[in-house]
Amino acid sequence: MALTPKGSTFLKPLSALAMLYVLWEATALAFPQWPSPRAVFGVLWRDFGDPGFRTALGGSAWRMTIGYVLVMIVGISSGVLLGRLPLIDQVLGSFAVAIHAIPGAAWVPLAIIWFGMTERAVIFTILLGAAGIVMVNTDTGMREVPPLIQRAARTMGARGWRYFWFVVVPSAIPKTVDGLRLAWAFGWRALMAGELLTSVNGLGQRLNQVAKAGRLDELLAIMLLIAVIGIAIDGLIFKRLEHAVRVRWGLAP
């Protein structure tokens, strides 16, 4: 069967998943202590029926939403500020890069000292773990206005705040969107790290509990769910957004 490009984008990952499943099933047969896929999916199905689990899932979603909105606000506005004011960029730029270099999980202890074992500590972890990439990308995007676009705009009388708002800011959008996509991945990791180390009711904490109780099947079930949510949000929202922007900006066919 000849594969159309559209078909192959679905069939290729699908066949990869099928192979993974077979491999998993075989491993479970060879090592009886390793839970089979059916057992893991069974636990996952049971978990979804459990109100306590649903509360944990909802809590994680809520914290991620709040955290991500803050990441957008802080990341974009500080990026615009750095891009707009070269002096601030020179003074604070390397400081910003340093913050950006610290992984989300490394912020958790500080967050706990400041906010205790609370929801705020988790949100702080997401913010510090993910806002940096948005800021750096927004800043870079604003510095990389294509020279031809700059010249065209200047000959048509663009200067001052109008040049900034109607030329520099839109030029930076593809790079900023790249940053927002990465920030989702960084933020999702930071959320899990934050929940693992604090006593906030969420997927991360759940992971901790089942591991301590030695429930390998449920541990795998939750890890699988974390992966699926991460991939799904990226694929359904960020990948599409990024592609749409790249097409409009003439960066992708």
Place this chain on the structure above:
Amino acid sequence: MRVELQHVFKSYRHNGSRLPVLEDISLTVAEGEFVCLLGPSGCGKSTIIHLIAGLERPDTGQILVDGNSVTGPDPSRVVVFQDAALFPWLTVLGNVEFGLRMAGLPAAKRRARAMEYVKLVHLSKFAQAYPHQLSGGMKQRVAIARALALQPEILLLDEPFAALDAQTRAVLQNELLEIWELARPTILFVTHNVREATGLADRVYVISSRPGRIREARPIAVPRPRHAEDPTLLAHQHAILGLLGEEIEKVFREELGETVHFPETQHAVPPDQARGMHI
């Protein structure tokens, strides 16, 4: 507006030394005149456009517009670039509105005027399309409409049709001439196409390369509309090709690092070949 260059020199830094690009360029374009700058690639003709636009400064010499020295870009001197240089995030209408928005025109007025110019270049159906959805010729039309919407007194065109196919180029040349006859801006049109230069201009400045010097200012006193087979035009084309033959050889030698000999017939090509001759 009248454009005047007086003894302009321009050089660029290149591997630590200065590479002269323009040497003693003096030229005058009268108000409402259509002038072509013709020369081989690398002769600095685009630099002349950038200097008049105020995007670059000369090393020495004067650039005057109506007697006033050019100090920077101004919407009365708009450039149409070879690559159209449209804003990809704006629609066709948005692009044409851009300069008017920069001038602070209120939205309704701006939109109405932009729409006029979109119609003028026959793109009404595509007013809401984005640049990535347009062909090369359509993009160049948008670039021209965007420049004209500012009602500039000087229109600077930097090889605007060089990347287009022959048919599209011919159509756009005619449209440009119609528009010029309507609004009568002063036009400086850069090209490396002999046929294009002689077909469009009142006067052709032939520029030699490395460094760019003016070889000749040739008035083309043929009434419009001009016919491609017009013997006077063909005579002009032959004369220019003869003058530039040695120049082309020089460019090849520098770029390829070897001597390229053009057969004698190259300088006296039959008319049907000469018309499409790019230098």
